[in-house]
Amino acid sequence: GAGVSQSPRYKVAKRGQDVALRCDPISGHVSLFWYQQALGQGPEFLTYFQNEAQLDKSGLPSDRFFAERPEGSVSTLKIQRTQQEDSAVYLCASSSRQVQQPQHFGDGTRLSIL
């Protein structure tokens, strides 16, 4: 597709459930980033992939968060045993090279934990 595609757009889950969020980056983009955006805040970095390699996961808030990009294209962010503080918008971005190149964002997944 022409842009970064994320699904689902909205996800409601009960506390304790596991969720999986999908990101399909711009075709040919090597770099893929996940960010978390709380209401009224700027996005905060979670993790970064270069092709299939996860090179930085320093922003993941706990070991309940896990991300993968097995074939270097589509990525999945998984949150296990969700908690209310996980409620946020999860944004995926991709860029054509590793550093300095502008990142283009998907529409995000709005996650609400009840």
Added chain:
Amino acid sequence: QKEVEQNSGPLSVPEGAIASLNCTYSDRGSQSFFWYRQYSGKSPELIMFIYSNGDKEDGRFTAQLNKASQYVSLLIRDSQPSDSATYLCAVNAKGSQGNLIFGKGTKLSVKP
């Protein structure tokens, strides 16, 4: 800790005026600077990026970078009501893997 600071606003300007949005950053080694526009409920949209000291113009938008002062700004000329949004400043720090550090954003309101 690496930080990016923005005035949260709201910044209100009349239609046709120049809107000036400012951003400071703490990491002197920062190399790349980006401005994103975010409408309510939407994702960030890239507006401008700048790597070198000075000005960079694109249509009604001008990004200004002063690395010595650790300051980057965005000017919007002939502001339109459709420019009303939150503007996010983002910095890609030297030595990072490419992840962006965002400010909290400045909310701009352009009054007709």
